[in-house]
Amino acid sequence: MKIVSAKPFTYRGGNKAVLLLHGFTGNTRDVKMLGRYLHERDYTCHSPLYRGHGLEPEELIHTNPENWWQDVLNGYHFLQDEGFKEIAVVGVSLGGVFSLKAGAELPVKAVVSMCAPVRGKNIDRLWKRVLDYAERYKKLEGKNEEQISTEINELKKTPMHSLREIQQMIDHMNEKLSLISSPTLVLQGGLDDYLYTESARVIYDNLKTKYKRLKWYEQSGHIITLDKEREKVYEDVYIFLNGLNW
Template identity: 65%
Template structure:
């Protein structure tokens, strides 16, 4: 069975624009419901899809964080080309890291960082993310367990230098949090891995702005945009965006 790859999306909703960024091994599905919610409340949303994501695992591992960052910048430039002068940015997990990097490198009205790592996981943990992605992808293709096991063993033999580059990206962004001067909302699930919970605190305390808030969700894990409390997450994001001086 052929897997239908996810696509970038743009939801036109008004004169205020929000760039939405998904996670590592995720896709625009991570932020699609959030995008529709924002659209209904007067925000135009655009979500790029990072190179290699939503595709077969062998294509994903041939890409690099630099490729994904170019897709983020391309999404920002797309909104600029559409005539939006003021842009806010919101992202989940790796998308949260990119959200912080956008806030460092490009003019933004506000930043929403969700479950973003500020400390890098080790390469083994990141490799397991790729392996789990590969297993699920192959399952969706309709392959049986024996074939999946065989193909995963083949995948294990392939070089994955991008994993170390991803670790370095997270570290580099974490070292430059004081470059962020725009208003920021930091959101974090209480059921998430301790690394992410510690990261939320570090991000909140080290950004260089007085206009900052942090919010915790007791019943939520990592992808809070799709979790039990997603409606509350969406409402909190809208309240933050509405508070900005557009």
């Protein structure tokens, strides 16, 4: 079966721009419905696809956080080149980390961080996530169990050396939270792993911006943009962005 690859997307709307960022081993589908929701309300939305994502896992393992951050920067500059002077950055999971990083290092209108970790997972858990992604991808390709097992065993012989870089980047983000001065909304699923629920509190407590808010979704897990309460997530992001002085 041929998999239709995820792609970057741009929804051109009004003069308020939003950069939408997906998660690790995810793709732009993580934030596509949110992008449509905001576009219907006159926002221009752009979402880059990080290198190696939405492709065969054999492609993913040869990329790294530096590549992905450059893709974020390229997305930010794309919106600038389109003429937008004020850009809000909204991300889920690793995209949430990148949205915080953007808030600390770039001039942004606002930050929305959803289910972002600021305490890095151990290497084994990160590697398991890659292998789980590999299994899902190969099932979608229509491969049988024996073939999938053979290919994953082969994949294990070429580990993803950048996993430690991911861990370090997440840990270092914790030190940069005090640099964020833009209005910031922190959203977190109540059913998410403890690492993320604890990170949400750490993010909120360490932000120095005067305009910050932490909101929970008790029936949602990790990718809250696709979970049971997604419509409420979209509405809350819109209300937050619309309350800014653009």
